[in-house]
Amino acid sequence: MAADLLIGIDLGAGALKTSVIRIDGTLAGEASAPIATSAPYPGWSEQDPHDWWRAVCETVPRALAAAGARPQDVLGISFSAGAHTQVLEDADGAVIRPAILWNDQRSGPETADLRRQWDARILEIGANRANPTWTLPQMLWLRRHEPQAFARVRRLYVAKDWLRSRLTGTWETDTIDAVGTLMADASTGGWSPELCAMIGWPLETLPPIVAPKTVVGTVTAEAARQTGLAEGTPVVCGTSDTAAETYGAGMTGEGLGVVKLATAATVSVLSRHPRPDFTVINYPHIMPDHWYVIAATNSCASAHKWLRDTFFKRGGEDGGEVFREMDRLAAAVRPGAEGLFFHPYLNGERSPHWDPLLRADFVGIGFNHGPGHFVRALYEGIAYSLKDCLVALRAKGLDFSTARLTGGGAKSALWRQIVADVLDVKVELPAVAEASFGAALLAGVGVGAYRDEADAARRVAIVSTATPDPERAALYARGHGLYCEIQAALAPINHRIHAFVQDERALAAAHREQVTHG
Structure with a gap:
């Protein structure tokens, strides 16, 4: 076999996937491995980076075997992962603490403080507003609550960069993930001394910034031994998962949007320049001289999995088959789920509410509702939340008539x-x-397998199309109005529930203290 394969490795919130593709854009083989998430306290979301590397070492040989490929058949490798998630190393190169994920909500108070002092200035420099998703408030939380860990930091990696460094031994990030920390100047593409000073973060702990397609090194002998890759294989920097997904879906021009139904759900559209605003997210894109603008809902496939595991899966049942059965049940239910509504705020919400205290709900339950209604209501509720996102984008003059789904x-x-x-x-x-497919295409751009980014994206093939039904679209337009009314009515109650839970936890802690000390 000629050396004509590319590897993309994507770290998702629940699993790591390695994809092997041919230069023509067809999939040759893939493999995935689960990644455990820890939530030691409500609103926390952490992972052990060493689990990520274990998954790389496990999935790369399996993906190559599925492709019937030899390590020397690989032209290049690249990575993607969720933005904002960071790995902190000390002077000895040891990981200091678990990585705080993008969906972690602990830094709500730090976010409030940053907004109170520098809200407009952060938006002006970073093209985005501070919220608990971003690295900037997360690291302010670290400084306040784990000062010893803060003082030990000598290198900050964004998630995909730490993984890639296991292959190459090098330290850098790309322009997109740099903006995703909210510690970079979006206009210059370099780190911002002013943003870092807001939280007392030392600039020397931040990596050099390169373009996503840059070849940053090659597979070392030790990494080759652990992964089964060939020593000396070129490794391309890579980028965030949403950038890789939108690119891998073929979003290379205006008028085409990308909707992601993953752990979180996003709506993305291409723009010639950022649209700094308090309701949307802005990133540079893989396509040169372009940005992509995002509105996002925190819980999507994660909510789907929660529903499966909480109410449908029993014993040792196969999770995939349970999902398929849930799908069949939902398909038998009429559009609108007979008045059952779901808001997917299982872990607070981003666009357009930016409120970590919002809570999920099923509203309108009656004796007529069975299991299929709850699944359909979940599908529809997440779609309504995506409609909220699209409304926010349209308010900025951004729109599309066709969406690619990932x-x-x-x-x-x-x-x-x-x-x-x-x-x-x-x-x-x-x-x-x-995203692993987009990362593999990016690897091809970096090693010269394609003329440029647009040439690589032409390999994207479309296998299915769904067009809106006018009657259902009209029904859902009314349903979305009700969905928004319910959200607005429940938001203040959600805040009071949060306060109630906090009081309950304080009482429980006091009781435990009393029992412990008699």
Whole structure:
């Protein structure tokens, strides 16, 4: 076999996937491994970076075997992972603490303080508003609550960069993930002394910044031994998962949007420049001289999995088959779920509310509702939340008539149709709707397998299309109005519930203290 394969490795919130593709854009082989998330306290979300590396060492040989490929057949490798998630190392190169994930909500008070003091200035420099998703408030939390860990930091890695450094021994990040820390100047592409000074963060702990397609090193002998890759294989920097997904879905020009149904759900659209605003997220794109603007909902496939594991999965049942049965049950239910509504705020919410205290709900339950209604209401509720995101983008003058779907939720034909009907746009499904595919294409750009970024993206194939039904679209337009009214009515109650839970925890802690000390 000629050396004509590319590898993309994507670290998701629940699993790491390695994809091997051919230069023509077809998938040759893939493998995935689960990643455990720890929530030691409510609102926390952490992972052990060493689990990520274990998953790389496990999935790379399996993906190569699935492709029937030899390590020397690989032209290049690249990575993607969730933005904002950081790995902190000390002077000896040891990981200081578990990585705080993008969906962690602990830094709500730090976010409030940053907004109170520098809200407009942070937006002006970083093109984004501070919220608990971003590295900046997370590291302010670290300084306040774990000062010893803060003092030990000598290197900050964004998640995919730490993984890549295990292959190459080098330390750098790309322009997109740098902006994703909210510690960089979006206009210059370099680190911002002013933003870092707001939290007392030392600039020398931040890595050099390069373009996502830059070859930053090669696979070392030790990494080759652990992964089964060939020593000397070129490694390309890579980028954030959403950038890789939108690129891998073929978003290379205006008028095409990308909807991601993954752990979180996002709506992305391409722009010639950032649209700094308190309601949307701005990143540079893989396509030169372009940005992509995002609105996002925190819980999507994670909510789907929660529903499965909490109410549907029993004993040792196969999780995939349970998902398929849930899909069949939902398909038998009429659009609108007979008045059952779901808000997917299982871990607070981002666009357009930016409120970590919002809580999920099922509203309108009656004796007529069975299991399928709850699944359909979940599909529709997440689609309504995506409609909220699209409304926020349209308010900035950004729109699209066709959306490419990515993420695990895109496998459901029913969910794809619901998204088409609720958003009232045509929905297309790429042959490979994964961030690891976009990362593999990026590896090809970096090693010269393609002329440029646009040439690589032409390999994206569309395998399915869903068009909106006018009657269902009209019904869902009314449903979205009700969805918004319910959200507005419950938001203040959600805040009071949060206060109630905090009081309950304080009482429980006091009781434990009393029992312990008699």
